[in-house]
Structures are given as C-alpha cells and as structure tokens.
Amino acid sequence: MDVTSVQLWYWGSSLVLAILLFFPVEKMLWVMRVRSAERRLKRVTTPEERNEERRKARSIAGIIVISFSFLFNFTFF
Numbered sequence: 590m591d592v593t594s595v596q597l598w599y600w601g602s603s604l605v606l607a608i609l610l611f612f613p614v615e616k617m618l619w620v621m622r623v624r625s626a627e628r629r630l631k632r633v634t635t636p637e638e639r640n641e642e643r644r645k646a647r648s649i650a651g652i653i654v655i656s657f658s659f660l661f662n663f664t665f666f
C-alpha cells in the first residue's frame with residue numbers, strides 16, 4: 590500500500606464513522622438538553638423550544654463525532 594491509499598482510507602473511514610455516530614449522539618444530546626430545559630423551566634417545553642434545542646444538539650454532535658472519529662482512527666494509523 591502506498592501513502593496515498595492509506596491517507597484515503599484514513600479520511601474515508603473517519604468520515605464514515607462520523608456519519609454512523611452522528612444520529613445516535615445527536616439524539617442523546619437532544620434528549621438531555623430538552624430534559625434539562627424542562628427541569629430548569631419547571632414546565633413542558635414548546636415545539637419551538639425543542640426545535641432550538643435540536644439545532645444546538647446537532648452542532649455540538651457534529652463537532653464531537655468528527656473529532657472523535659479522526660482521533661479514534663489516528664490510533665490505528
């Protein structure tokens with residue numbers, strides 16, 4: 590294997606891992622944020638508030654899974 594194919598495999602497998610991890614991590618963060626907001630507000634959140642929490646959870650999840658997948662694959666290469 591030459592260096593180019595190893596780099597291509599590293600980048601490709603890191604992106605695939607990030608994509609596979611994104612949805613469960615995003616869902617987990619969203620649920621945690623909604624529950625925290627409901628405890629803080631002492632009421633059930635509105636759909637607009639839940640949509641805002643989902644937007645925040647998506648951006649946080651994106652950063653987490655991309656960082657994790659590249660660092661995880663770095664240990665193998």
